[in-house]
Amino acid sequence: MKKIYLLIFLSFCLTNCKSSKRTVTKTNKTTSKKVDNVSIAKEIKNIIDHAKSFEGTRYKYGGNSKRGIDCSGLVVTAFMSEDIQLPRTTADLSKTGDWIDVKAVKEGDLLFFATKKNSRKVNHVGIVTKSRPGYVEFIHSTTSKGVIRSTLSERYWYLAYVQARRVM
Numbered sequence: 558m559k560k561i562y563l564l565i566f567l568s569f570c571l572t573n574c575k576s577s578k579r580t581v582t583k584t585n586k587t588t589s590k591k592v593d594n595v596s597i598a599k600e601i602k603n604i605i606d607h608a609k610s611f612e613g614t615r616y617k618y619g620g621n622s623k624r625g626i627d628c629s630g631l632v633v634t635a636f637m638s639e640d641i642q643l644p645r646t647t648a649d650l651s652k653t654g655d656w657i658d659v660k661a662v663k664e665g666d667l668l669f670f671a672t673k674k675n676s677r678k679v680n681h682v683g684i685v686t687k688s689r690p691g692y693v694e695f696i697h698s699t700t701s702k703g704v705i706r707s708t709l710s711e712r713y714w715y716l717a718y719v720q721a722r723r724v725m
Contacts, residue, residue, distance in 0.1 A: 597725055600639045601665035605686050608635035608696045611704040628682050628698045632667060635684060636724070643724065651679040654724035659709070662688050662721045668695050668709065670717040679719050683707070 608631055617625025621634050629647045636643050644650055651669045662668070662685050670681040683697030686706060693709040707714055 600641075601725060604635045604639055604641075604665055605684065605696070607638040608632075608684050608704075609686070609706075611635075611698075612696070612706070613703060614698070615703040616698050616700045626698050626704065631696070631698045631704060632682055632684055641725070647679055647682045650682055651720065651722065654722040657721050657723050659693070659718070659721050660690075662693055663723075664688055665723075665725055667722045667724060668693070669719045669722070670714065671719050672717050677719060681717070685721075 611623065611626055611631055611634075614623055615625050616627060618627050619630070620626040621630035626634065629645060629650055632650060633643050633645055644653055647669070650667060654667070657666065664685055664687065666685045666688075668683045668685060669679045670683075671677045671679055672681050681697065683695035685693060685695050687694040691710075694706055695709065696704065696706050698704045709715060709718060
């Protein structure tokens with residue numbers, strides 16, 4: 558019986574033996590976070606620059622090229638330049654990403670508008686190109702002027718504004 562207890566005790570000790578030397582692995586989270594923020598900032602800049610390359614392009618419903626582009630086509634094409642796939646329609650885009658307060662918008666965020674009279678249904682989208690407290694500039698494709706930049710403080714856009722969303 559003593560041999561069985563001795564065997565159980567030894568097997569217990571051998572299976573639970575660990576090195577007494579403690580190994581600590583440190584990861585520098587702030588450095589990796591900065592790298593991620595830098596790469597995201599670079600992607601956002603590239604997305605905005607790609608969208609700006611369409612300035613002056615005429616509006617074309619369902620279009621997504623320099624020959625003609627609509628508002629959601631501009632957003633999808635700009636994000637696709639950085640291999641980020643988004644839904645093609647404004648309605649689907651308005652459900653993508655995270656809702657954010659208009660006071661917290663940053664470059665690359667999406668702004669949604671309801672431009673039909675007596676309707677709050679989203680039917681227009683733009684990409685924020687500049688943002689600072691009290692000032693938001695965005696690029697979008699309008700039926701009357703094609704791809705232009707506007708500010709949220711313009712009366713028309715201020716009254717039509719519905720929501721902002723962050724996809725990155």
